[in-house]
Structure formats: C-alpha cells, structure tokens
Amino acid sequence: MTDTTQKAAVEVIPAAPVPAPPTRRTRVRRGLTPWLFLIVPLALLITFTYAPIANMIAYSFTDWDGVSPELHSTGVENYREVFTRPDLFEVFWVSGYYLAASVVQIVLALYFATILSFNVRFRNFFKGVLFFPYLINGVAIGFVFLYFFQDGGTLDSVLSLFGVKTDHAWLGTPVSANTSLAGVSVWRYLGLNFVLFLGAIQSIPGELYEAAELDGANRWHQFRHIIAPGIKPVLTLTVILSISGSLSVFEIPYIMTGGATGTETFVIQTVNLAFRFNKTGLASAAAIVLLLIILLVTWVQRRLVPDDKVDLV
Amino acid sequence: MNRRTALAMAVGAALLIPGCTGTGGSSKGADAKAPDDPSKVTGTIKVLTVRTDLVQDGTLKKYAAEFSKTYPKVKVEFEGITDYEAEVKIRMNTENYGDVLLIPAVIKKSDYPRFFASLGTQEERAKKYRFTDFTAVDGKVYGQSPVAVSPGFVYNKRIWKEAGVTEWPTTPAEFLADLKAIKAKTDAIPYYTNFSAGWTLSQWTQVDGAVTCDPKATDKLAQGDPWAKGADLRVGDQLLYDIVHEGLIEKDPTTSNWEESKPRTAKGEIATQWLGTWAIVQFQDAAKKAGVNPDDIGFMPFPAQTGGKFCATIAPDYNQAVNVHSPHKEAARAWIDWFTDKSGYVEDNLALSPLKDAPLPSVLKPYEDQGVKFIELDDAQGAKVKQIDNESEVGLYAPEYRQKLVDLARGARKGSLDDFLADLSKRWTDARKNLGS
Numbered sequence: 001m002t003d004t005t006q007k008a009a010v011e012v013i014p015a016a017p018v019p020a021p022p023t024r025r026t027r028v029r030r031g032l033t034p035w036l037f038l039i040v041p042l043a044l045l046i047t048f049t050y051a052p053i054a055n056m057i058a059y060s061f062t063d064w065d066g067v068s069p070e071l072h073s074t075g076v077e078n079y080r081e082v083f084t085r086p087d088l089f090e091v092f093w094v095s096g097y098y099l100a101a102s103v104v105q106i107v108l109a110l111y112f113a114t115i116l117s118f119n120v121r122f123r124n125f126f127k128g129v130l131f132f133p134y135l136i137n138g139v140a141i142g143f144v145f146l147y148f149f150q151d152g153g154t155l156d157s158v159l160s161l162f163g164v165k166t167d168h169a170w171l172g173t174p175v176s177a178n179t180s181l182a183g184v185s186v187w188r189y190l191g192l193n194f195v196l197f198l199g200a201i202q203s204i205p206g207e208l209y210e211a212a213e214l215d216g217a218n219r220w221h222q223f224r225h226i227i228a229p230g231i232k233p234v235l236t237l238t239v240i241l242s243i244s245g246s247l248s249v250f251e252i253p254y255i256m257t258g259g260a261t262g263t264e265t266f267v268i269q270t271v272n273l274a275f276r277f278n279k280t281g282l283a284s285a286a287a288i289v290l291l292l293i294i295l296l297v298t299w300v301q302r303r304l305v306p307d308d309k310v311d312l313v
Numbered sequence: 314m315n316r317r318t319a320l321a322m323a324v325g326a327a328l329l330i331p332g333c334t335g336t337g338g339s340s341k342g343a344d345a346k347a348p349d350d351p352s353k354v355t356g357t358i359k360v361l362t363v364r365t366d367l368v369q370d371g372t373l374k375k376y377a378a379e380f381s382k383t384y385p386k387v388k389v390e391f392e393g394i395t396d397y398e399a400e401v402k403i404r405m406n407t408e409n410y411g412d413v414l415l416i417p418a419v420i421k422k423s424d425y426p427r428f429f430a431s432l433g434t435q436e437e438r439a440k441k442y443r444f445t446d447f448t449a450v451d452g453k454v455y456g457q458s459p460v461a462v463s464p465g466f467v468y469n470k471r472i473w474k475e476a477g478v479t480e481w482p483t484t485p486a487e488f489l490a491d492l493k494a495i496k497a498k499t500d501a502i503p504y505y506t507n508f509s510a511g512w513t514l515s516q517w518t519q520v521d522g523a524v525t526c527d528p529k530a531t532d533k534l535a536q537g538d539p540w541a542k543g544a545d546l547r548v549g550d551q552l553l554y555d556i557v558h559e560g561l562i563e564k565d566p567t568t569s570n571w572e573e574s575k576p577r578t579a580k581g582e583i584a585t586q587w588l589g590t591w592a593i594v595q596f597q598d599a600a601k602k603a604g605v606n607p608d609d610i611g612f613m614p615f616p617a618q619t620g621g622k623f624c625a626t627i628a629p630d631y632n633q634a635v636n637v638h639s640p641h642k643e644a645a646r647a648w649i650d651w652f653t654d655k656s657g658y659v660e661d662n663l664a665l666s667p668l669k670d671a672p673l674p675s676v677l678k679p680y681e682d683q684g685v686k687f688i689e690l691d692d693a694q695g696a697k698v699k700q701i702d703n704e705s706e707v708g709l710y711a712p713e714y715r716q717k718l719v720d721l722a723r724g725a726r727k728g729s730l731d732d733f734l735a736d737l738s739k740r741w742t743d744a745r746k747n748l749g750s
Contacts, residue, residue: 067406067420149568171567172566258716
C-alpha cells in the first residue's frame, strides 16, 4: 500500500504544477483510520478483560489477602501450592457430571434443531419454548429450581400426578445432587446450543434436501450426509464450549447448594479461597491454572479436529 | 517482526506491568473525637449496615429522625448491604466506604488504624463499655458494637412442654433424650439445621466457652487443639453430629429455608434451633404475623453445667467504626455514640447492652431465675485465631465444615466423625505451627 501511494505521488509531480500532496500526512491518516474505529472496543476490551487478567497474574505471585494495603511477593509459591495440593484438584470429578450432561445436551439440541428446521406444525412456538430458558437470569434459575427440588416441591408433585411416589431428597446425596444440578444446567443451556445448530442447519441450501429426496434418501440419510457434515464447525465449537463450560461451572451449584454435599466445583473452591479464607494470591493462582487448563484442552481439541472448510455444493 | 507481532508484544508488555492494587491506605491514624456542642456538628454521613430489613421498613429512618433532634445539622443516610463481608471488603480498597461502617471480619486487627478513626483510649472507654478489647490496637479503640449477643437455643416452649420436658437439659445426652421425646410425642421437627442457609450452621462455633465456662476460650483456640477430647468445639460438634445421626432433624436439610423456619418454629412445627439472643425478636415477630402466641418462643443455654450452673458467653455483635477517610468524623462519631447509648436499639431488639450498667432484657428473665452465669470472652487472641483459621482453611466462621459434618452424620458422606475431627485438628495445629505460635 505504501509503495503505490509513493509511486503515484512521484508520477503526479511533473504533470501538475500544484505542490505535491502531503504524502506523509495522508499516509498517517490512512493508517490511523481503522484504529480510530477500534479505539472504543479496544479500550473496553483492555479495561475489562486484559487489565484485570494482568492484575490477577500479578496478584498470583503475592500473598495478598484482598484488602490489606500490605502485600509481599512470594514468587511461584502459590503455584507450587496449587500443584502440590491434590485436594484442590479433586473437585474436578464434579465436572464429570456436567460433561456427561453436555453430551445429553448436545444430542438433544441437535435432535430438536434438525426436526424444527423442517416444516413442522407450531414450529416457531417450539423454537421459542426451547430457547426461552436461556434468556432467564442464572440466579433466578437457581432459586426457581431450589423450590423445584424441595421435599414435596414441584418435581415431587408432578411425579405424584403420574402415580410415582418418590420420597427422595433430590439434593440429598452427592450423586443425586450433582445429577440434579447438571440437569438444571442442561435445561438452561439447551436453548443456546439449539439456536446455534438451527442457524447452521438453515444456512444449508434447501435444494440439497430436494435432490437428496429425489435420490430416495430418508430423513436419517439426510441428517447423516447433509446436515451433520454441514454444521461441523458449529458442532466442534459447541463441544469446545461445553467442555470449558463443564470445567468452570459456577452459578447454578453456588446458588443452589453453595457447594455443599459434594457439589463443590473448582470455581466455587477458588471463590471460597479468595473470599472465605482471604487467600487472594492463592485463589488468583488457581484461577490462572484453570485458565491454562481450558486453553490447553481447547488446543488439544483443535489439533484432534482441525478446522476444515465445509464444502457441500 | 511484522506489525501484528509488534503490536501484540507492546500490548502484552503494557499488561504485564503489575497493575496497581488500588490500596490507598497510606494514611495512618486519625481520631474521631466526640463533638462538644451537638448544634455545631454538620455534614451528611452514610451509614453502612447489614440490617437491610430495617432499611426497607423505615425503622432506621426513625432512628435518624430521633438523632437529628439532638444533632440538627447532621443528615444520616443508610445503605443496607446483603452480602456485607464480600462487598465491603472490595469497597475498602478505595477510600469510599461510607462514613460509619461495621468492621468486616476480614480486616486484620493491626490494620484497623489504617482504615478506621480511633474512638478514644481503651482505658477511658472501658469505664463505660464492655468488650473494648475486641477492637483495641495499641491502647486505642476503633469500634463500638451497639448490641451484645449470647448464643443459645431458640425453642418453642409449648412443644417442649407437650413432650413432657419442663427443665432445661443439663448435659448433651439429656438434650438428645429430650429431642427424642419431642420426636416421639409431638409432630414437630425436633431440631432444624437450616443447612442450606449455611451461616446458621457456623453459629455452632459460638458454643466455644459455654461448655467449660472459660472466659479464655478464645486463647485456647489459638494455643490448643479445638477438637481435643472435652474441648468446647468438640462437645458442640459431637452434639450436632448426634442430633443429625439420630434423625432428629428436618427430612431434607439441603432444601431447608431460613425465612420459612421462623414462622414454623413459632407455630410449633419446629421445636429447636441453635442461634443467638438476636434471633428472639425476629421469631416473636414471625409469631405475631402468623397469629400465634409470641410468648411461646423460649431461649435456653447450651446443655452443659460447670459447678452446677449454666454458662452463657456474651460477645459484641458487629462493631461500628468511623471511616478514617471520612470528612465528617465528628458527625460519624456522634452517630455511633448516640446509637449505642441513647437510640433504644438495644431495647427494640431485646438484646444485651454493651453498656456496663445496663440491665438484662426481659426475655432473659429465665436466665436470671436459673442463675445462668454470663461470661465475657477475652479477645486478646482473637486476631490470631482468625489468622490460623484462614491459614488452615478450616473455616470456623464459615458454613462448609459443619455442612460436611451434617452430611457425614446423615450418611451422605463417607467416613467417621473421629477421622473427620482428627483431620480438622491436624490442619489447625499444622497451620498454628506454620504461623509460629
């Protein structure tokens, strides 16, 4: 770009008697224009994403308690502690429940997205129904489901309508509590996955289905050979989001059980370290470690499933 | 190096410069003097409080109106904070944390002079007030609690009577037997854990001192093993474990509901809860709202006797302090003094007064009749206990460890109580040694 402007300027001079345009200024201005547009988003991004992270990295090398004006550098001591305390990593087993739940979630979302992308009666109504939970605030969901799982609450009364008399404390044992919480998480995020899939499916040109039908393909064949490969990038993205989401579950268990009865997740544990025991330095280190784990998992996934271009037509 | 890499590196380098921590606590020491002439004090002061209920129903405004009769030029505003500890902790990284606030538990005692203005010397204040050592640093006092509290069981007298219990139990075993009688003879839930609220369980730490009737119980936490055989906390935790283990609690503790538990106790659906004197007035209100007799709400001490007498500890509630950065320190000080001495807040809450010469509230009449001995816990080692607590991540004042205890007792968690308490002991004593005491 720079070369062409210069060349143009040089050629212009002998032809026209007017003084040469201030090439340097134009160049600077042209260079600056895109940055002018970027100032606001970049400022927001740096202020609210990168600066806090930088701050947190700085804290992770100190023994700060979160409020005292005094803080001392402790080097990598916090990281050493994070990695030498197995009890800090035990909580990752809880993520297994959410991981299993996200498999269910993706399959369900895919199923509904496929069905509703064809002509079905009350199609838009069902789309709304499925997406609606995602619009509700996570805190509200936590409280609603506390009543839902209560002894004699919504779930028990609905079950008794069908003649099933349960005398089950849904949040009473670690297995049951984690399954219930993971169920809530499926209920909540199904809508998001569903909408992502639906969007991807609808971007597949309609003639393909027609052609496939002429060739005698049934719905399953269409799904297997047109839809599934057609939405592959979105599918991989969803899987990545699900895995990182499962590792960093927070609000649903925090609000509903506060991490009691074996439902403590890594993030709840980090929050407790920072705010209950005032070990902000150690908690920052734990948060950084979680960030690195998620980056690593994503990287491995990208290596396993490379991001290839979809070409259906 | 192309342009993109250069930019990324520049941004990266800028970010790696450790950000400022924003702690502006360089100022050290200031006094909030009591004003000589009430009519000359001016300013608008903001008071931070945990009593969101009193902010909402206008009770605090009434106090403020009363206050301005004496101090006409001072305007008092209130800010109720639900998650007080966490929120105020973050705000205290700036200079803007109200003019009067409650001292959060996280603030190290040695840091008090950086954050709060002194209310006077301990020597002088101890003549009039109790508990001055709880907030004293180098002989100066930084906080004043408007009320004192004593832990104990809130219970429904009618239900206990229906179960045939008329005398307060004197040992944990008797207490357990009484709860069993309640289960057998009434429809009430003998004991309500309020497991999911969490903080209700951490109240059990207040057992400390009541079992052995030792004013130095806090020192013992700092120097000994809180879960040694016969130690206060061990006795308390054992009782909680037994209550849960014997099935004397609500059916599903994980979905228990604190607000709901108040009217239910008043109505007699719940027989007993371990709380504190501060709860009595709330339960009586719940009784009035539910249309049942508020006099059914009773209060009893921990079932342990020393020398044939019950012991009840008394300790200050949250201490009010003046922000060291406040421009209206005199007005703030005036509010604290007035609120403690003259507002009637103590009487309204049927609470114990921090004033040395104040009488006991009427609800504690049975305490007087039974000759319950009140002891003031010595807080000389309070800061140390908090330090060990944080270092060990045991959480004496947090719900997690007792939630685990309850889970253990009802079989939702594997293991034995002895192992569980031994693990706590080990973590506690290790942390103590690390901190060099």
